[in-house]
Amino acid sequence: MAHKLSLRSALRIGTMGALVAQGVEPSVAGWAATRWTDSGNDERLPGCLFAEPLTVLCVFADGDARVVHSPIGSGRAFDLFVSHGGRQNGVRAILVDFVDKQVRLGLKV
Numbered sequence: 001m002a003h004k005l006s007l008r009s010a011l012r013i014g015t016m017g018a019l020v021a022q023g024v025e026p027s028v029a030g031w032a033a034t035r036w037t038d039s040g041n042d043e044r045l046p047g048c049l050f051a052e053p054l055t056v057l058c059v060f061a062d063g064d065a066r067v068v069h070s071p072i073g074s075g076r077a078f079d080l081f082v083s084h085g086g087r088q089n090g091v092r093a094i095l096v097d098f099v100d101k102q103v104r105l106g107l108k109v
Contacts, residue, residue, distance in 0.1 A: 008038075011047055011100060012037040018094045032057060044069075052071050054097055056094070
């Protein structure tokens with residue numbers, strides 16, 4: 001049977017599911033997932049991981065969301081708790097590297 005969803009759509013759905021499992025409202029999870037799947041920067045293309053792990057998607061209590069590069073052993077874990085508006089106390093964070101691997105294994109791609 002042919003694929004009915006693109007890989008990017010499957011990654012978005014997997015990301016939404018991981019966020020909802022962390023207690024994020026589904027509508028916020030959908031918007032936040034697009035911050036990874038549909039937005040990129042100089043270091044990463046939309047829907048791609050940073051070259052060096054870890055790629056983390058943070059959803060803040062105020063509804064803001066951003067993708068953070070937090071290399072293992074870098075000491076940048078505090079960055080996960082800071083949004084564009086300053087320090088945040090309420091944040092849900094998922095390891096996008098893990099979601100990406102789960103989706104790709106499930107789709108066998």
